[in-house]
Amino acid sequence: MSVLLQVEDLTVNFALRTGDLTALNGVSFALNEGERLGLVGESGAGKSVAGFAIINLISKPGYIAGGRVLFQGEEISALPQEAIRRIRGNRISMVFQDPMMTLNPVLTIGTQMVETLQAHRDIGPSEAAAIAADKLRKVHIPSPEKRLRQYPHEFSGGMRQRIIIAVALLNDPQLIIADEPTTALDVTIQAEIMDLFLELCEQSRMGLMLITHDLAVVSETTEKIAVMYAGKIVEEGRTGDVVRSPRHPYTQGLIAALPQGEHRGTRLNQIPGTMPTLTRIPPGCSFHPRCPHVMAVCARREPASLPVDYPGGGQGVVACHLFDPQRHDE
Amino acid sequence: MMNDMNDAPSAQTPPILSVRALSKVFDISGGLLDQLALKDGRLRRVKTTVKALNRVTFDIAPGETFSVVGESGCGKSTLGRTVIGLYPPNGGEVYYGGQRIDVLSPRQMLPFRRRMQMVFQDPYASLNPRKRVAAILEEPLRFHHPELTAREVGDRVKEVMEQVGGDVQWLTRLPHEFSGGQRQRISIARALVVDPEFIVADEPISALDVSIQAQILNLMMDAREQRGLTYMFIAHDLSVVAHISTRVAVMYLGSLCEVAPAETLFAAPRHPYTQALLSAIPRLGKKKSGHVRLKGEVPTPIHLPTGCVFHGRCRYADERCVREIPELLEKDGGTHVACHGVAEERI
Ligand SMILES: Nc1ncnc2c1ncn2[C@@H]1O[C@H](COP(=O)(O)OP(=O)(O)O)[C@@H](O)[C@H]1O
Ligand SMILES: Nc1ncnc2c1ncn2[C@@H]1O[C@H](COP(=O)(O)OP(=O)(O)O)[C@@H](O)[C@H]1O
Ligand code: SF4
Ligand SMILES: [Mg+2]
Ligand SMILES: [Mg+2]
Numbered sequence: 001m002s003v004l005l006q007v008e009d010l011t012v013n014f015a016l017r018t019g020d021l022t023a024l025n026g027v028s029f030a031l032n033e034g035e036r037l038g039l040v041g042e043s044g045a046g047k048s049v050a051g052f053a054i055i056n057l058i059s060k061p062g063y064i065a066g067g068r069v070l071f072q073g074e075e076i077s078a079l080p081q082e083a084i085r086r087i088r089g090n091r092i093s094m095v096f097q098d099p100m101m102t103l104n105p106v107l108t109i110g111t112q113m114v115e116t117l118q119a120h121r122d123i124g125p126s127e128a129a130a131i132a133a134d135k136l137r138k139v140h141i142p143s144p145e146k147r148l149r150q151y152p153h154e155f156s157g158g159m160r161q162r163i164i165i166a167v168a169l170l171n172d173p174q175l176i177i178a179d180e181p182t183t184a185l186d187v188t189i190q191a192e193i194m195d196l197f198l199e200l201c202e203q204s205r206m207g208l209m210l211i212t213h214d215l216a217v218v219s220e221t222t223e224k225i226a227v228m229y230a231g232k233i234v235e236e237g238r239t240g241d242v243v244r245s246p247r248h249p250y251t252q253g254l255i256a257a258l259p260q261g262e263h264r265g266t267r268l269n270q271i272p273g274t275m276p277t278l279t280r281i282p283p284g285c286s287f288h289p290r291c292p293h294v295m296a297v298c299a300r301r302e303p304a305s306l307p308v309d310y311p312g313g314g315q316g317v318v319a320c321h322l323f324d325p326q327r328h329d330e
Numbered sequence: 331m332m333n334d335m336n337d338a339p340s341a342q343t344p345p346i347l348s349v350r351a352l353s354k355v356f357d358i359s360g361g362l363l364d365q366l367a368l369k370d371g372r373l374r375r376v377k378t379t380v381k382a383l384n385r386v387t388f389d390i391a392p393g394e395t396f397s398v399v400g401e402s403g404c405g406k407s408t409l410g411r412t413v414i415g416l417y418p419p420n421g422g423e424v425y426y427g428g429q430r431i432d433v434l435s436p437r438q439m440l441p442f443r444r445r446m447q448m449v450f451q452d453p454y455a456s457l458n459p460r461k462r463v464a465a466i467l468e469e470p471l472r473f474h475h476p477e478l479t480a481r482e483v484g485d486r487v488k489e490v491m492e493q494v495g496g497d498v499q500w501l502t503r504l505p506h507e508f509s510g511g512q513r514q515r516i517s518i519a520r521a522l523v524v525d526p527e528f529i530v531a532d533e534p535i536s537a538l539d540v541s542i543q544a545q546i547l548n549l550m551m552d553a554r555e556q557r558g559l560t561y562m563f564i565a566h567d568l569s570v571v572a573h574i575s576t577r578v579a580v581m582y583l584g585s586l587c588e589v590a591p592a593e594t595l596f597a598a599p600r601h602p603y604t605q606a607l608l609s610a611i612p613r614l615g616k617k618k619s620g621h622v623r624l625k626g627e628v629p630t631p632i633h634l635p636t637g638c639v640f641h642g643r644c645r646y647a648d649e650r651c652v653r654e655i656p657e658l659l660e661k662d663g664g665t666h667v668a669c670h671g672v673a674e675e676r677i
Contacts, residue, residue, distance in 0.1 A: 042539035156627050186401035191610035191621045216612035243615040257544035259573030268544040274509050
């Protein structure tokens with residue numbers, strides 16, 4: 001299996017009047033060809049910033065302060081804007097929560113899809129329209145030729161999200177980055193959209209980076225999970241391993257806080273406090289003020305990303321002093 | 331007077347709240363010019379109305395957590411607001427503690443306004459941004475208990491602040507100085523401070539992160555225990571509903587499809603819509619397995635379908651479903667289902 005996307009030590013800062021703020025703090029992970037990865041975490045954890053940083057779409061006052069991104073072996077983080085623009089919407093596509101971030105309300109779906117195609121390929125309008133109709137068919141929109149002549153407002157929320165996915169598919173990308181693609185949708189429509197993602201990924205061996213706050217959705221659709229907290233990945237591993245036997249205390253707390261149909265009516269496990277805002281990231285491990293296993297070292301030193309084993313032999317990475325073999329020295 | 335209603339859901343104890351054939355219509359015609367339309371060659375005035383609630387009937391027993399679920403726009407918030415008297419109904423009745431309340435004057439309604447409280451989804455919008463937390467909590471208390479001295483008011487406010495896990499120091503601060511979870515604690519404190527019996531909580535945790543949701547749910551479950559509260563809990567997160575509810579009502583397009591004890595509903599949903607809804611819940615640690623796919627999309631409540639409002643999307647629909655509105659009928663195990671297919675025992 002070859003590596004599709006490799007993110008190494010990616011760091012994003014926001015330059016504010018009061019000084020620099022680190023929104024993404026040394027994030028590393030890899031995704032193989034055709035693999036599906038879920039990036040989960042609470043709001044403000046830095047998930048969207050990570051998604052944008054990968055395709056070099058961080059705008060001022062934000063800037064990429066360090067690290068690199070390799071896509072199919074090419075260091076795309078070092079490319080000039082012109083070159084990365086040829087990759088975006090082409091080999092890497094994005095799908096957002098709000099379809100209107102992608103769609104222009106005053107143009108027909110067809111016009112927009114044809115324009116997107118022609119921006120990347122030298123093809124005529126009828127050929128482009130045929131590809132557009134084909135992609136609408138792929139996302140199961142009935143009578144696509146007729147639909148191409150309609151405007152975004154003529155579609156329901158679920159249909160609009162399908163159209164966005166069809167737009168993302170136009171140039172047959174190898175990777176789709178989907179940022180909360182179903183968060184605004186009702187549960188029955190969410191299930192259909194996630195089915196669609198699964199089907200498309202499997203059909204064409206497309207990689208998927210699914211960004212969401214919803215662990216259950218990620219656990220049903222992805223093969224790998226990376227859990228973010230305050231700008232860092234605190235745990236990464238195979239989805240089944242992380243969900244069944246989370247190792248990082250934050251992941252453990254998060255999963256235990258979810259009602260799972262057992263012990264109905266009893267108190268839920270709650271993580272005390274809230275995730276810190278970026279201006280007040282605690283020293284050491286940023287989770288330490290909320291951690292039930294906190295040790296003296298946790299407030300002093302930032303934990304490194306350490307390899308962990310899951311029951312059953314799976315391997316992952318955890319940023320927590322509990323897993324540091326040298327810890328007792330302190 | 332309520333017990334002789336045909337086919338009305340019955341609880342073992344006398345209900346704290348009873349809703350009978352409750353209907354709510356919103357007129358969205360706009361101004362006179364918007365209402366004019368050419369029909370059969372003549373200019374006519376056409377009213378456009380949203381049928382948000384259609385003959386909704388249920389009982390809530392004291393101490394219950396009665397949840398209302400369904401997809402956005404199905405009428406959950408309208409139901410909560412109509413029950414509590416924020417919206418006048420267009421038909422049907424609401425009884426609280428056996429007394430009919432939907433016909434009361436604002437003055438007669440006053441004592442019920444204390445006993446029934448509401449907590450909203452958006453703690454940002456529901457707290458006055460210019461008022462300090464102390465004032466937000468003292469105001470309803472003074473209004474409903476004019477006999478209390480300033481000191482008693484202060485004591486009660488502090489006590490309730492502690493109960494919701496707040497801090498007395500919060501009292502001097504303004505709403506914007508708090509996180510979403512803290513604001514929701516303050517909204518709950520505001521509801522609790524007047525010592526209510528019944529709380530309608532409209533998506534109280536939907537805007538919060540998972541770790542904070544658990545904090546607020548625990549707070550609500552503790553308050554129920556300590557104060558003997560009854561909840562009507564409106565939510566779209568079905569895993570949460572499965573966890574905290576005693577009974578659940580499933581709504582579709584302003585109508586109740588199914589009302590059942592929580593355990594029964596999640597173990598054996600009867601109505602075809604409930605079955606589709608529950609099969610779509612994402613489950614932690616499960617591989618995605620086939621959910622019931624619904625054909626088509628939710629129709630608008632402006633043009634309600636004939637017969638069963640679900641018939642256009644239902645794979646069991648037959649000619650009777652298109653023609654006749656199904657009644658909410660009692661099945662075994664305290665379940666009530668509004669479906670011809672279930673009534674005819676073909677589902
Ligand atoms: N344009 C910006 N200026 C300043 N801070 C920003 C900006 N965009 C994002 N941030 C900060 O970066 C952090 C991570 O944001 P984001 O990636 O959107 O979180 P998530 O997607 O996990 O909810 C947040 O704390 C946010 O305040
Ligand atoms: N004040 C209002 N005026 C007009 N229509 C309304 C109003 N409130 C709700 N509606 C409509 O009534 C229906 C039910 O809405 P609501 O009760 O808010 O649903 P839910 O809470 O289940 O999402 C929707 O079609 C909505 O657009
Ligand atoms: S009444 Fe008919 S259409 Fe409605 S849910 Fe039952 S079978 Fe389906
Ligand atoms: Mg985001
Ligand atoms: Mg609502």
